[in-house]
Amino acid sequence: MAVKNYILVCGGTACESSKATEIFNSLKEEAEAQGVIDDVQIVKTGCFGFCEKGPIVKILPEEAFYVEVVPEDAKEIISESIVKGRMVERLLYVDDTQEQKDEFDVEDIKFYQKQVRIVLRNCGFIDPEKIDEYIAREGYAALEKVLFDMKPDDVINELKESGLRGRGGAGFPTWMKWNFTKGADNDQKYIVCNADEGDPGAYMDRSTLEGDPHSVLEAMAIAGYAVGADTGVIYIRAEYPLAIERLEIAIKQARDYGLLGKDILGSGFDFDFEIRLGAGAFVCGEETALLRSIEGNRGMPTPKPPFPAVEGLWGKPTVINNVETWANIPMIILKGGEWFRGIGTERSSGTKVFALTGKINNSGLVEVPMGTTLREIVYDIGGGIKDDKAFKAVQTGGPSGGVLTKDFLDTPIDFDQLTAVGSMMGSGGMIVMDEDDCIVDVAKFYQEFCVEESCGKCAPCRIGTRKLYDILNKISKGKGTHQDLENMKTIGTAMKKAALCGLGQTAPNPILSSLKFFEDEYLEHVDDKICKAGKCKDLVRFEIDADKCIGCTVCARKCPVGCISGERKHPHVIDQDQCVKCGECYAACKFGAITKS
């Protein structure tokens, strides 16, 4: 009997950590127990993007979209959705526009409406551990087309036509890199995938590799053909075990199918892979440092030129691209550069995947055409700010980027627009901040990160990041001066000019950009010694107003360090020496008896 239904269970990292595997197994057991195991195919896919509401289970062809599923729901999902063909109402996702629960398509969900999926085309649709499913969705057709119908120059021209720019941060035209490497005269060349994803708070590359590993393998083989390389190396963070496992499976399956290895599909072209695990150094995301790390050394950047395209891994010409850049390429080959160019803005074609996180209702992975505005991303897709708080800013570009304030909500997001307003695209982390976040605290957070991750090779970065951090630390303790603010600008500007690699050159960005847009907030810390958001601990103090406290004991029970004392029905007191300023008591008191100052 033919399969009638598909059950897609999200197997992305966020859902996995909330028992997706148990759900998957329970669904199988229940399908068996209820005698429908032959009618339904249960598939574990990559991330659906809507991680906020995970674990997610989707039923096809009905398009039932179940959210926050637990293993105990399996029985009902099988008996209702599969046996009786009805929806399990209580599990269906509803957004504020969707009152008629059972009459909508997944595409109608606001979170997905403005999204266009090229990079994530297969994430959430196929089982990433089965090559057949990738092939069924035109997988490896681009490689076949390239090998038999296109000359290397045709491939590069198609890329040029597409306007594709690197998604790893800098936005360099991909075709130019390939063209340099192709033109370099050398018998041995390499193709490298940068999957080091170091921006803390971003996970686009992780999800792409977990949900659709073959798309990256296929693209790298295409590059190998175009530039004349036979070896691909994937450099991936060791912290991504699931992505590594799926890559290994994918490579093995592609080899078994003759899509990798010697004489691919009888074309005479050879291409194979190696996987290398990063060892926890952010600077290794920088391309020259990454290459030194693959070669088995300390991952320190080297000056450019020479560029990797000409002198890369082991001194050989090397194309190095980011995961998301790679994932675009099979579609560009199949649908043509002109098609790709039709999406996005004039100088930034295609889409961009963002990891939308922070104080946002629908956090998750979103893929939108370049040129989409911040407002559309935050409000239409992201569903607005959590708990109806006020929007404060969005940080893009991680430790290399800057803040976008509410004045930029209608700015179309693309490479050039973001640079023009003092931020940058970066890899695609988008952290939403609300009124409770302190701009000084966030700048200090990024600077601390840069101090820890600076490789120490050049003085402007080694000393500059430390100086900047010390100043921010001083400000957060209420000890900063106006001169300190000026000094940060001077140091930052010098670092941008003098540091050897991108890390040091961009490390001052979060400070410079926040100083520009939130100078008042810095001045509050400096002049008035206050932190309105209550994040700079030395500037906040929680106290209980004895007149308002009714002695309900709630705060004392909430306090994680047990520093609130008092008898029931009598006013309580906080032991200031013990208090870690977590604010739990403040949030818990229903009688407004706790003050924050």
Place this chain on the structure above:
Amino acid sequence: MSCADCGNIAKEAREIVAEVGSEPEKVIPLLQEIQNRHGYLSQELVEAVAEEIKLPVSRLYGVATFYSQFRFEPIGKNLIKVCKGTACHVAGAEKVYSIISEKLGIEEGETTDDQLFTLESVACLGCCSLAPVVMINDSIYGKLNPAKMGKILKEYADGK
């Protein structure tokens, strides 16, 4: 350390090298394999591997000290990694960290005297939508607050 151990260590070093390779470019994968097996880079084993691949020990340590992944002390029974990435930071990772540190009496990089817990931080665990996130051994705990974290710690302390 008795000499029976020396023999075992040399044997294990040979095993590791046979599995990973002996070229100088394999230094990082070799160190990763040592840490995989023991949770940290034991000095004896690093020395034995260096000897096996005919590189100076200083070369291996030179590489190891560059990367934050490597540890030079044994870890406790449970390895706690607190995410300090941006999403977790704005969601209150600091509070979660403080409560762990407070309850266990250790700071980042330290192990409790009873060898039950080691505390570390990481830059992002890739499940930012669940922020703040903590990973204990292979399990991920998300949407934490100090109270929830305290409860989880207690479960582990009670022998989970």
